[in-house]
Structures are given as C-alpha cells and as structure tokens.
Amino acid sequence: MRGITKVFPGARALDGVDLEVRAGEVHCLLGQNGAGKSTLIKVLAGAHQPDGGELVWDGEPVVLSGPTAAMRHGISTIYQELDLVDGLSVADNIFLGHERARFGLTRRGETAAAARGLLRSLGHPEIAPGTGVGSLSPAQQQIVSMARALSHDTRLMVMDEPSAVLTQDEVGNLFRVVRELTARGVAVLYISHRMAEIRAIGHRVTVLKDGRTVAAGLPASTPTAQLVALMTGREGVYDFPERPGAAGAGERAQVLRVERLRLPGSFEDVTFTVHAGEIVGLAGLVGSGRSEILHAVYGALRPASGTVTVDGKALPPGRVTAAVRAGVGLAPEERKSQALFLHDSVVRNVSVSSLSRFARFGWLDRGRERAAATARVTELDLRPADPYRAVRTLSGGNQQKAVLARWLLRGCRVLLLDEPTRGVDVGARAELYALVRALADSGVAVLFVSSEVPEVLGLADRALVLREGRVVHEADAASLKESDVLDLVMEGSRP
Amino acid sequence: MSDRTTPRPAQDPGAPGADTGPGAAVTALPGTPPPVKARPGALRGAAAGPALRRLLPLAQVHSLGLLVVLVLLGVVGTTTSGNFLTGDNIVTILTGAAVIGVITVGQTFVIIGGGIDLSVGAIVAVASVWCTTVATQSHGLAGMLFTAVVVGAAVGLLNGLLIAYGRIVAFITTLAMMASARGVAERISDRQSQVVTVDSFNRIATDKFLGIPLLVYLMAAIVVLGWLLLNRTTFGRRTFAVGGNPEAARLAGIAVRRHTVLLYLLSGVCCGVAAVMLTARTTSGASNLGNLYELDSIAAVIIGGTLLAGGRGSLVGSILGVLVFTTITNIFVLNNLTTDIQEIAKGLIIIAAVLLQRFQGARSPA
Amino acid sequence: MSDRTTPRPAQDPGAPGADTGPGAAVTALPGTPPPVKARPGALRGAAAGPALRRLLPLAQVHSLGLLVVLVLLGVVGTTTSGNFLTGDNIVTILTGAAVIGVITVGQTFVIIGGGIDLSVGAIVAVASVWCTTVATQSHGLAGMLFTAVVVGAAVGLLNGLLIAYGRIVAFITTLAMMASARGVAERISDRQSQVVTVDSFNRIATDKFLGIPLLVYLMAAIVVLGWLLLNRTTFGRRTFAVGGNPEAARLAGIAVRRHTVLLYLLSGVCCGVAAVMLTARTTSGASNLGNLYELDSIAAVIIGGTLLAGGRGSLVGSILGVLVFTTITNIFVLNNLTTDIQEIAKGLIIIAAVLLQRFQGARSPA
C-alpha cells in the first residue's frame, strides 16, 4: 500500500499511509486510538474506497471495488467491531456470503461439519455450529469471527484487535493459529494495543500516527519506549501509577459492601467490600461471572439473593436508578451496545447521567451542560477535541473516554469498570490508569474487571479471583504474582 | 427493561448428561455464557428453558406458543358454536386465510430483511384491476394470470429500486406507492367493479380437490416454497443477514442493495398471486380490493414473532398469525357478535395471545 | 474535513470558517438515516463543516429541506390557482392541519422514543365520543374538556403500561388498542354521531382572534410547548436517549420503563386535545372520527426526518410534514383534480419531496 488517503466528513483518517506486508510474516500495526489503523484495514478489505494512493498486490496495482473483490484476492479480515449477524447460527455466520450451497440450496450438513472443523482447529469445539450467535459471549463471538476469516482461502489475514475480548489463555490459542497460518506462507496483519503480544508474535512493526506512517518495517524487538514514542510523538514512561501506601486501607470507610450475592447460573455467594479510595480488581476467565457481578451490584441484574450496600445503605435489588442515585456508576464492557448513543454528540453522551444537575424543574441549562461536559472531555484529552462530534465517529479508545467522562461528570462514590482498557492504546491506557488512581485518591471506591492479569495486579490495591462464579481467592494485589493468578483462575484451589 | 429482573429458572447442575440426546449436538458446554448480553430486549419475551432453547430455534418456540393460542381459539370456537369444528368450516377458515396468507409470505421476507411494505394492498388492487380489464380478459386465463403477476412484480421492483438505489426509507416509499398504485387502479377501472367473464379464471376459487379448494393448495404451496427459500437457501440466509446487520452483510460480500430489490420484488409477486386469488374469489376486479391488507399482513408477521426491526423471524409464525386472525373473525361471525364487540374483543385477544405466548415460552422448559 | 471523492471548489484550508456563511445553513444531512443501512459510506457525500454542525442541530438541517419543499408547493399552488395565496386560504390550510398537527406532536415523541402509536385515531374517536355523551355534556364546557383529555390520557397510559411493563411490542399493543378503543367508541355512541349542544364548546372552532381561528393558536401553542419539551428539557433529552439505545439509557440510570409510559401518556393527552378540536370543528362526536390518522401522523413524522427506529428526529420536521400533506390536499381541491389523479400525484410528490430534501442537502455547500 502506498500513499493511501481516506477522508471522512470532518476527519482525515488516513493521510498517505505506506504499508508493506510480506508472505509468511506477522506484521503488526501500531498506533494510538484514532491513528487510522481500522480505517486502513477497511481500505485493504475493500470496505472503504480510498480517496488516494495505490494498492499493490503481488506486484500488480489493484483496485478493490468491494469486500468481495478483496476476498477474491485472498484477503480476509477480522474486523474490530464484531461483524456477525445475531439472528443467524454460528455456521451460517461463518459461511455468510460464500455459503456452501448448490443451486442456491444450502447444504446444511456440510456447512455444519465445516464449521465444526474450523472451530475445533481454533480450539473451541464447544461452540456448536447450530447456536445463534446472539447468545454467545463476546469472546466466543470473536472466535466465530476468526473462524469466518479462516473459512476463506486466505493469503493475507488481517486481524483488527482480535485479542481485545480474549483472556490470556485464549490469546495463546490465537497465537497458535497465527503461527500455523504463517507456517503455511500466509501473511498476517496484526493489530493490537498490547505490547507484549506484539513482541511475542510479531516479526515486523509499522507505526501509524495521525493517519501517517511514522515508521515502517521495524523489527519486532524494537524497544517499547521507542515504539511508544513513535506512536505518541512524546517521550515518557507509561506504567501503572504508584500505589499509595497500603497502610491506610484499614481505616478508610467501607463504601461498597456486597454480601452473599447469588444468581444461580452466573455467580454464587459473592461477598466483598471496597473502601473509599481503594481500587479492587476482579480477575477471572471469560464467562466466570465478572460482568454479571458488576451488573448485579449496579442493579442492572436482579440477584436471586444477597445485599449490596453503599455507604451503609442497602440498595434495592434490580434498580439501576436507585444505584445511580446512591452514587454508583458503571462503564460497561460493550461500549457500543450498552453505553453509547452512537448518533448523539459527545456532550450528550457525557451529560446523560447528570442531566438533572443542569436542570431546574426539568428545564435544561444547556450552556452549563455544555461547559461542564466539555471540561470533562478536555480533562481526559479526548481526541479529536470536538464535543459535538457524533460518538459513532470516534475511535474505540476515545469512546471509552467518553463513557468515563460521563461518570466523572456525575461524580461517583462507587465506580464499576468492566474491561475499561479494552481497545485503548498504550498512551491512553496510562492516562486511564492515572485517572482511575486519581479518582480513587479523591475517595471513590473503584471495582474493575479486566481480562489482563497484569492490569489487575498493577492497578488494583486488592484483587479478587473468580472461577465459575465463585470468589476463590482474595489478596493484596502487590502480594500476587501473575502466574499465581493464572493458576487460580484455571484450577481454583491452589494457593 | 430487561429480562434480568426475572431470575432465570434454576438449572439442575447435577444432571448435565440429561441433555445428551441427539439434540444435544447443539448443546453448549456448561459455562458457556447463555445470552444475557445486552441484546436490547430482542428476545426478552422468550425465557424458554435453556435445554429447550437449544433444541429448537427460538422462532419455533415462539411459533409453538402461537399454536397454543390457535388451539385455545379452537376450543372457544367449538364450545360457543356447534358449527365450528366441521370440515366445511375449517375449509372456510383456510380459504379465508389464503389471500392474506400469500401476501404475508412476501411481507415476512421484507420485514426480516429489515424493510416494510405498506403497499401490498394497493398492489393487489392494481394487479386485480389490470388483469380484469376487457383487453386483458380477451386473452383468457393465461393472459390474466400473466398480467396480474407481472404487474405485481413491476410495482414491487419499483419499490425495491427506490428503496435500495434511491435510498428512500421503505416506510415512505411504500406509503407513496400505496397512494399512487391505488390511484392507478382507480384510473384504470374508472372506479367500477370489473366482473370476470373468463370462466376458467373464476374456477381458481371454486374448484376443489379432495374437498379442499385449490386456493388452499395454492397458499400451502407458496408457504412451503417460501419456507424453503427462507430457511434452506442462500437467499434466505442472506435475507436474515441483510435485515439483522446490513453492515456485516456488506462486509461479508453480500450485494445488499440488489438483495433488497429482490425482497420487494418477491413481495410484489406474492401480491400479484394474491390478486389472482382474490379476483377469482370475488369474481371481479376493483380498485378498492385489498384495503388495509398492509396492516393485516404486518400484524400477522409481528404477532408471528418476527422482529419489526428485521433480522429475526419465522414464516411459520407469520402464517399462524394469519390463521389466528382469520379464526377470530370466523368465531365472531359464527356467534353473530356485533361489530363493536368484535373490535373490542379483537384487541383483547391480540394482547392475550401475545401474553400467552410469553407465558407459554416461560413455562415450557423440556 | 470534506469529501474528496468529488473535487470541491478549492477551499482555503486555512479558513475553516469558510463554511459558515448563511448559505451553509442548509449543508448536509449527517443525521439523515443512511436509508440502506449497509452503507456507512452513503453519507460520504455530505460534507458539513464541524463548525456549522455545531450551530445547527442535525434535525434542523433536514427540516430546512422540507421547508424548501413547502415553498415549492406554494409556488405550484400560486401558479395553478389564483386563490392559493390568499389569507383565507392560508388560514384554511392551517386550520385543516391543526388536529393532525397536535396528534403528530405526540407521535413524534413516541417515535423518537423508539415506539410507535397506531391507536391515535381510535383514541381521538373514543375521547370525542365520550366527551359528547349526554351525561358529559350536562357538565358543560369544562366537563367536556376534562373528559376528552382524561380519556385520552387514560388510553395512552394503558398503552404505555402494556408496552413498558407488559413488555408487548408497541406495534402490537397499539394495534390492539386501535381495534378496542374504536369498538368502545362505537359501543358508547351506538354508532351514531352525537351532536354537541354546548355552545361554548363549539366556539373553540369558530372563534377567531385577529382573523385566525383559535384552533390554529392552539396547535401553535402545543407545537411550541412540544418543541421546548423535546429540545430544552431533561425529559426531551431522555426521550432521545431511550429511543437511541434503550439498554445504554437504562445503564446510564434512566428509568426507561417509566419514561416509556410517559411518552404514550403524552401521546394520549395530545389525542385528547385533538379530539376536543375535532369535535368542536365537526360540532359532533362520532366513533368514525380520526380514521387512518395513525398513518397520516406517522407519515408526517417520518417525512419530517425522524427515524422510524427512534433516537433521532425533529418536531419542526414533523409539523412541516403535516403542512406539506395539508397543502398538497389544498392544491388538489383548488385545481379541481379527480381523486385518482390526486392519489397518483400524492405518491409522486412524497417521493419527490424526499429526493428533493436529499438533493437540497447534498449540493448546498456554500
């Protein structure tokens, strides 16, 4: 790809990008949120038409007039946004657009068998080809997306943040698949915000910044600091913020208290507390019930039994409004479907939970609303810094910031974060960590879920380890090692 | 607004093997997250037991509920009127359902594909009028059949082109078409009923085979064909995809716009066939035929469990929906209820039917 | 910041303010539903400057297009009939739009909030019939007004409760209500028109102020109130949120169900007020009043740029939509057209209006 440009109304997403991928290599694409990575791969997949530049495939310039054209050339893509059809089964999704059929009649047996084979090769034989995709967890859906990409005869596999919704053991699985592909001479274009992954799997790295290639074809061993500097254009340390002395924890007031919370099928007998100024991390496998616990605490799910108390007052079960009034905020795991009003502006998305603050007898003071929301957005350095942009057009990381800004504006006693850094770039991640820390320091009790164990250990004061809906371990984060947590998560009983 | 407020039925954790029949091929492993996710309420109603849900695609569970409604209506009919459970009456109900049934097949495709067709009634009118003009009737049976279907297809095609390539919202396009097509029908017929003089044509409605009118066979054939098309062909799969997630469909290489055109074309053809049936039934073509059929067919589709937003649905459900409505009307007439009571009762029965389906869904675990 | 596929007249990149002339006010429809959902690129042509977008809410840009349609209709009216541009005729158009205008205000809220209300016409009928029963009329003006509004509110509330708490799809609930409420109206009135004997009531339709009937002021007041409610209050903001993404709204702490109930209640109240206006206008209450108003009001809302799926929309657009439809009818009458031609033309004009709005949006960059 040479000199690719792509312009959206109001945004120049790509501004002369060069990229070169060789057969049999894993080429990583790095860049901050909104750098244009997804846009670039959509151009590559024929989903967007570039406004300039040229695509060379096997030495020949080509024009990809649509997704089908790209697929014909052997380019298959796993998109960042889950691109599955909920109403269809797993098998139908995998073969959508290139159905196994004769004279238009689908061959259902063959389709199911082929789908089963693909899923097995991905290490997920438990996903049945006949289940509806809508009933799968995000992680499982990601597997289905991968199976779909593999169902094509591929020469270049493009993966846009495939690991974002996966836990570590599943990332291992993913890597195995990637290695198998490259061994067959397939090129892989891999996008991730996790440096460790790039180091583990990548051969070469291209770095994008603001829609431009700032470094192409670097060896994967390039030091992190150098890569980050390229991405952000700034030097600096990106790491977890300092934990304040663990000493204070005992004296601080209990803010959130969860007692014997139970929802059959999801979690059992969950008891824990979070103090003011404390950050508690929940670790566990996909499907271990972490999101459900957050939802139950937040009142979005009604638990079968158990109590949730905030500042000593019990919350009525299953009532989000009451929880919000008591000062609880939730940044859910699926931003697009659970948190954002995609077509609305950033301001409206940020202010939605605090409207009554800017209103008198229901009458909105829009000036104040705008000022306050914009202030939070600026604080978080949301890019582009246009508070009237529709959230839909923001990159994933910036969408996450918008959700956080919402609760920042509201001012919470308890903040529940479900996978807060999913899809967030390294730089922004560090900012988020600092922000969460700062919030905690201001007295907020933070409970967060993450599938990245280092994040749990690095950010949290205390960690809870969950397995199959039960808390199997609780300890100071500082005293835990990554391998311990992984063992706990997998087997449970070992100390 | 979610199913989460109602605790899920307790599962027997001790008997995972209980599921392992042949149907269990589709069973998820324990620990697989069942679908609590954010699906904004799409399936909210259907809280079927997981085991059952695994065995039957959701749409079918829903249809099962509707079948129960139908049986209940049958019980009411039988107890209130001795004439209900006679062969003749069943045939009358089926024949009454035939026209709207065929229209509903097309409507189901359109709605699953993410659209809506408000012009079905008007298409029926214009096809019926056109195929009964003196000039057309002079070509006899074949000429009339051909005209009706071609007119239906042409209007459907126009709908599809305006929606897919003209990018006008389906609701507006087909609303405009509803006005225009009926206007054309009035213009052609000069607002007079045009009596059919071709006898073989009228025989479509009178001829019977094994005591059942041809019309019923015709509807059955179209329903079966429609079902196969929807559930057993790539066209059907792609219809779900186009309606459920058009962007994903596009990325999967489906020609979304062309597919959309085909959906409305299909609906137009169904209307053409329905026009033949209705014209033969009433032995005349008129510009006021098919009045409000759009509401009837959409209501049948929705009560049959198809999402108005598209992407999910069942043809069997739609047809059961049509049968429910036709049966209600039949029972009303058998019991000689007055119009006002009929209307009040109709509303109540619709609500009851939906609630009953929910109840049925909730309590049906294997 | 602009669309490069079509080379635009060279712009000074240093002057982003170049877009912000008054002419730019009509720029682009970023808020227009990409009618074929599959095309995120569909809007690429629309090249609104961000600065501009800040100045004008998206919906208003759309309304501007509709205003152009209205002006064009005015030109057609004036050239085809000398009587079009008279004060009397304008007043006639506005008065004719008053009833459906008020209903459309409620419908706009409901649709933006992600629902649909098919029962508006039936609510008008039942409220009109109830407020004109002999018993009610004996309480005079106040009793009649009170009854109409309370009946409207009660039916709306029932709709809302069934939808929000009974979790029955809005389409089905209000369809059922459409049948039942009309049945109740027929039952109460015994299908006879009930003449209003309270003179002060009828004066609502006959009294004028500055030559303009009270009805027009009433509609104007309700539109203004509705606009303020939608665009300047927390209620309005939440309506957009609930319609745009109900799950996100719930998780943002909005009481989605209660809000949904309020939306249908609001629609019911609007129908009650509309019933008063219509009853005064016709000096009688009847069970067949408001027939098909649901289609008229929904059509006005959709043509006004509100998404049928909810979450986006404009009240100004809806009202312009009502005016467009009323003006079309008026021009037809002035030009002595026959019904069939009218219907054909109506369909064509609707399509033309939508295309014109698009065209208007696409080519207007300063």
Add this chain to the structure above:
Amino acid sequence: TSNSTDDGADQAGVTADRPAAGSAGTPGKHVTIGFSAPAADHGWMAAITKNAKAQAGRYTDVSFQAAEGTNDVNAQISAVQTLIDRKVDVLVVLPFDGKALTSIGAQAMDADIPVVNLDRVFDNSLAYRTWIGGDNYGMGVNAGQYIVRTLKAKGVGKPVIAEIAGIDNLDLTKQRSQGFKDALAKAGFSVSIRQAAQFTADSGQQVMSNVLQARSKLDAVWNHDDDQGIGVEAAVKQAGRSEFFMVGGAGSKHAMQQIKADSGVLKATVVYPSSMSASAITLARLIGQGKGVGDLVEQEVPTSITLFSATVTKDNVDQYLPTSFT
C-alpha cells in the same frame, strides 16, 4: 315573479322532451357550483361523483368545482371551506357524516352561499337551502317487505334471515338495519344473523363465506350494497348454496343484470338512486338562478326532496337498468 314568464317557457319546453335534464335548453345566469362528497371508493359513491360532473357538463351556464373526496370529516370541512373561500355560487355537499359537516354548511349559508345537502342529512335545517336524498330507513323497509312477501308466498313459517350490512359505523347503515328489522317484525320475523362488511367485494366475500358456515340453512338474505354484493354472490357460489334468495341494495347494473337473468340467488334489489347527485346539480343551478322546479307550481325549489327506494325485481328491471350505476 319578475321572471315568471321566462321560467314558464323554460319549464314547459323541458317537460316536453327531457324531464331529467331540467332546464338545460335555456342558459341563464352563470352559476359556479362547488361539489364535495366522500371518497369515491366504491361503486355507488363513484357514480355519485360521476353523475354530478356529467350533469354539470350538460349545462353551458354552470361551471363545476369539485373538492377532493375524503372520508375524513376534518379534511372534508377544509375542502368545503376552500370552496367557500373561492366564493362559489352554490354548494352541493354530500357529507361523510351529516352532523359533522353541519357547522360548515351553516357557515356557507351565512356567507350567502346556498347549500344543497345531498343524501346524508345535516343536523340543522339552517345549514342547507335544500335537501335531496335517499331514504335509508325506507330502503330497509322495502327490502324487508319484499322478503316477507316472498317468504309468505312460499309458506315459510320460521325463516332464517341473514343481513349483510355495510360499513357499520355509518349512520345510514344503522337506519337501513332499523327499517329492515321493523318491516320483518311486522310479520313476526326477525334477523337471525347480521354481520357488517365494508362496501367492498372482498369484505363481502369474506363475511358471507363465514355467515354461510354459521347458518347451514338460510331462507333469505338482505345485502345492503350491490358492490359488496359481487363478493357475497361469489361466496354463495363457491359454497354451492342455493336454498335461499337474496335481495341487494343500491341498484348496480351488475345486480340488475343478475336479476334479469334470474340465474342466481339474487332476486331483487332495493334502489338507492345514484342519480340523486345529478338532480342535486340541477337543483343547485335552479337555486343559483333563482328559479323553481319545472312542473311544480312553486316558484322556488322546495327545501326537501326524499327519493323513493324502489324494489327492483325481474318484472320491472328493464325500467331501472338505465339508471343503474356500474
């Protein structure tokens, strides 16, 4: 009185050769007639609009201004208002609902525009100058009387009588049913099953096919409207039933041809003359020109003319076929 000689000559000439066309021969003062009727969505109503227009076309001194047909009273009020705004000389209004359009009728009269109220009657006689229309109650009575006579002649004791009504929430449907019921009651008969259709062939077919299931034996059927009657007859044929006879309503050409052919169950129809709109135009012209009706001694047009609902049978069908609507 001043122009009585003119009138006299006029009327004499007309009566001699073309009674139906009024004073077509001698043009008088130019009259603009505004016309408003419900949507012409079925045969009878279409004939009304058509006949009015045709009649107006016969006069060189009349210009005809029709407003959109609509079944929404609000829209019809606006349409009439538009005609008033245009300052037509005379209005002919067939209201969708008489009571609902009373006030606009009164408004026209107040504006010195005489109103000819066609068929569905205004609530207040101040709202119209002249009313001309059919007799819905009488139509039901005549249908009932024909059925009673025929059944008595056949010697049927306890007949099963069905009634297929038109659109049920119209006042006129109610009146027709009342007349029918009263006429039957006189003979000690009653309606065994009554269901309403929508004035359309498909609704008639649907309702009748169910009614035939509800009553396995029928003796007589009255169907309010010949347009929906096409469907009703089709349903009878499709069910292969013939044990009863049927009476139609309104008087369409198709129905009269059936009666004449005597090939099916339809034996009679009670006319609801669609020619009344032509007469209304004639009256409007006379009113506009300040003339009276030929042959009547009165110098003015009378305030009310009720038309007769003739019962058309095989015996007199030839007489009515020419005025039937298609």
